[in-house]
Amino acid sequence: MDTIDFRSDTVTWPTPAMRTAMAAAAVGDDVYDEDPTVQALEDLAAHRLGKEAGLFVSSGTQGNLIAALVHGQRGDEAILGEDAHIFCWEAGGLSVLGGITPRPLPTDDIGRMDIQQVRSAIRGDNPHWPRSRLILTENSSGGNHGAAIPPDYFAELRAVADAHHLKVHLDGARLFNATTALGCDPTAITQWVDSVSICLSKGLCAPVGSVLVGDRAFIHQARRVRKLLGGGMRQSGVLAAAGIIALKDMSQRLGEDHQRAQTLAQGLAAIPALVLDPARVQTNMVFFELADTVAIAPEDLITQLWEQFGIRLGLYGGRTCRAVTHYWITDDHVSQLVQALDSLLAP
Numbered sequence: 001m002d003t004i005d006f007r008s009d010t011v012t013w014p015t016p017a018m019r020t021a022m023a024a025a026a027v028g029d030d031v032y033d034e035d036p037t038v039q040a041l042e043d044l045a046a047h048r049l050g051k052e053a054g055l056f057v058s059s060g061t062q063g064n065l066i067a068a069l070v071h072g073q074r075g076d077e078a079i080l081g082e083d084a085h086i087f088c089w090e091a092g093g094l095s096v097l098g099g100i101t102p103r104p105l106p107t108d109d110i111g112r113m114d115i116q117q118v119r120s121a122i123r124g125d126n127p128h129w130p131r132s133r134l135i136l137t138e139n140s141s142g143g144n145h146g147a148a149i150p151p152d153y154f155a156e157l158r159a160v161a162d163a164h165h166l167k168v169h170l171d172g173a174r175l176f177n178a179t180t181a182l183g184c185d186p187t188a189i190t191q192w193v194d195s196v197s198i199c200l201s202k203g204l205c206a207p208v209g210s211v212l213v214g215d216r217a218f219i220h221q222a223r224r225v226r227k228l229l230g231g232g233m234r235q236s237g238v239l240a241a242a243g244i245i246a247l248k249d250m251s252q253r254l255g256e257d258h259q260r261a262q263t264l265a266q267g268l269a270a271i272p273a274l275v276l277d278p279a280r281v282q283t284n285m286v287f288f289e290l291a292d293t294v295a296i297a298p299e300d301l302i303t304q305l306w307e308q309f310g311i312r313l314g315l316y317g318g319r320t321c322r323a324v325t326h327y328w329i330t331d332d333h334v335s336q337l338v339q340a341l342d343s344l345l346a347p
């Protein structure tokens, strides 16, 4: 990559190995079920996540939406965290396209809903009420500094869901970041949910795509809904070829990104004008605040960082900034960011 871009891990370019594999990929018409590379990716994802089948979809938003449309119907209700990506960042697709009412609940500082509150939110059979049908979860939790939620929470949700015949979907856009931080196999978490969507195009560096997994009957329905949403792709093996490398190789190296995020957090914490707690950094995201004493407006700081140092950084509303580490961020980039902020914020 030719810029130093800390805004997100979505900015990652495909690796040289991916570009080579994409050029050589065997392809076919995937809507006819004839693309061998797409099928290999779907099988690999299903296997890694302990499910029967997979479906290659165009984005994480599409994967989550398809899951909700398969699990739920118009008039149903989905319980989810109030800071969940599905609730905050997916254009209201649940209601707009699914006729499904979101029921947002508060979350703790790593993104967990309170199990008792989940239980209380589940409605009985009454013609006045929407039908409780679905629990939507997320791991790692993007709204909570990329925190990794341990498996036992999902086991507890499963028990509640089973008692009330609800489905559970996991938005695992950054599931491998979570399991890397937790030191567990993805199946330790995915065994407790009915469906999982993972993003290939974030820290895993693929240019496009997500995979949705679940049991065979679920994926059969999901394929129809993907077509309905205009997501049936043709010779998408050229994209899936990068996805296979993302899953096989890139998912193994995320610890490096996490280490750099920790180094970055410690460097930033030493700057008096910045407020953050490095202990909250579990994966590849570093959120920090500009102290009240800082006179420069956050937007101006971001502009100066770009214009004077060639570094891009994200602004998260108010005085909160976000730096995300990924494959194209080196140790040297991390020190450059710390030094640049130190000099721009010097009293």
Ligand SMILES: *Cc1c(COP(=O)(O)O)cnc(C)c1O
Pocket: 059, 060, 061, 062, 085, 086, 138, 142, 171, 173, 174, 199
């Ligand atoms: C990125 C992301 C998604 C999907 O986003 P797309 O831009 O549609 O790929 C879903 N959930 C979470 C938590 C994400 O971070």
